[in-house]
Amino acid sequence: MDENQFNLFAVSLLLNLEPSAVMRELRRYVGVSQQEMATRIGVSLSSYANWEVGRVAPTSKSLVSAIRLAHLVSLERGDEED
Numbered sequence: 398m399d400e401n402q403f404n405l406f407a408v409s410l411l412l413n414l415e416p417s418a419v420m421r422e423l424r425r426y427v428g429v430s431q432q433e434m435a436t437r438i439g440v441s442l443s444s445y446a447n448w449e450v451g452r453v454a455p456t457s458k459s460l461v462s463a464i465r466l467a468h469l470v471s472l473e474r475g476d477e478e479d
Contacts, residue, residue, distance in 0.1 A: 403471050407464045417451035423463045427470045438462040
């Protein structure tokens with residue numbers, strides 16, 4: 398998946414899903430636990446878990462961090478369009 402394709406993927410997530418679902422789908426894409434995702438984007442596990450269940454919304458900074466992480470993983474994998 399090149400950068401433009403990834404950007405479209407990220408924007409599609411943001412426009413079509415609740416923030417909790419965006420965080421969950423990005424984590425699933427990255428393929429890590431909630432603890433690992435929280436660590437990699439620099440937040441506590443409890444904060445991250447609360448985002449995924451929709452108790453509170455993630456900050457825009459945290460959303461951007463999760464999207465950047467997923468993009469890096471995409472580049473590392475050399476993902477291609479399905």
